[in-house]
Amino acid sequence: FREEENTLRELRIFLRQICAKLARNKQFYMFSKPVDVEEVPDYLSVIKEPMDLETMMTKIDHHKYTCAQDFLNDIDLMCANALEYNPDRNPADKQIRHRACYLQDTAYALIKAEMDSDFEDNCRKIRDDR
Numbered sequence: 733f734r735e736e737e738n739t740l741r742e743l744r745i746f747l748r749q750i751c752a753k754l755a756r757n758k759q760f761y762m763f764s765k766p767v768d769v770e771e772v773p774d775y776l777s778v779i780k781e782p783m784d785l786e787t788m789m790t791k792i793d794h795h796k797y798t799c800a801q802d803f804l805n806d807i808d809l810m811c812a813n814a815l816e817y818n819p820d821r822n823p824a825d826k827q828i829r830h831r832a833c834y835l836q837d838t839a840y841a842l843i844k845a846e847m848d849s850d851f852e853d854n855c856r857k858i859r860d861d862r
């Protein structure tokens with residue numbers, strides 16, 4: 733199982749690079765840390781499972797992701813949360829929804845461009861066998 737641990741270590745290194753790149757983008761700053769309930773008091777009454785890039789970086793370090801799709805599932809959650817919490821037609825909501833979709837597409841494109849599909853297939857086999 734040494735090979736499996738080597739594969740998962742390589743996955744974590746790769747996902748940290750993706751996560752850091754997304755968190756560096758100023759357009760995604762509202763996704764970079766958990767929503768501050770002081771600033772947005774009703775957030776947790778609307779969004780049952782919050783997600784953000786800092787939390788995702790911690791999940792990488794805690795070995796919570798065994799394949800890229802698990803990571804992308806949290807990206808999808810973060811995006812869905814933003815669309816749910818910002819449904820109105822006003823410019824502020826529209827901009828946050830646009831940024832959420834842009835973040836999601838960027839994450840998928842980065843992973844698809846830089847990840848070998850055989851590597852991801854191997855990771856999913858490790859996940860499914862566990």
Ligand SMILES: CC(=O)c1csc(NC(=O)C2C[NH2+]C2)n1
Binds near residue numbers: 763767772818824828
């Ligand atoms: C992370 C996220 O989706 C978020 C943080 S603040 C916010 N929305 C607002 O502050 C108001 C604009 N209409 C509500 N959405």
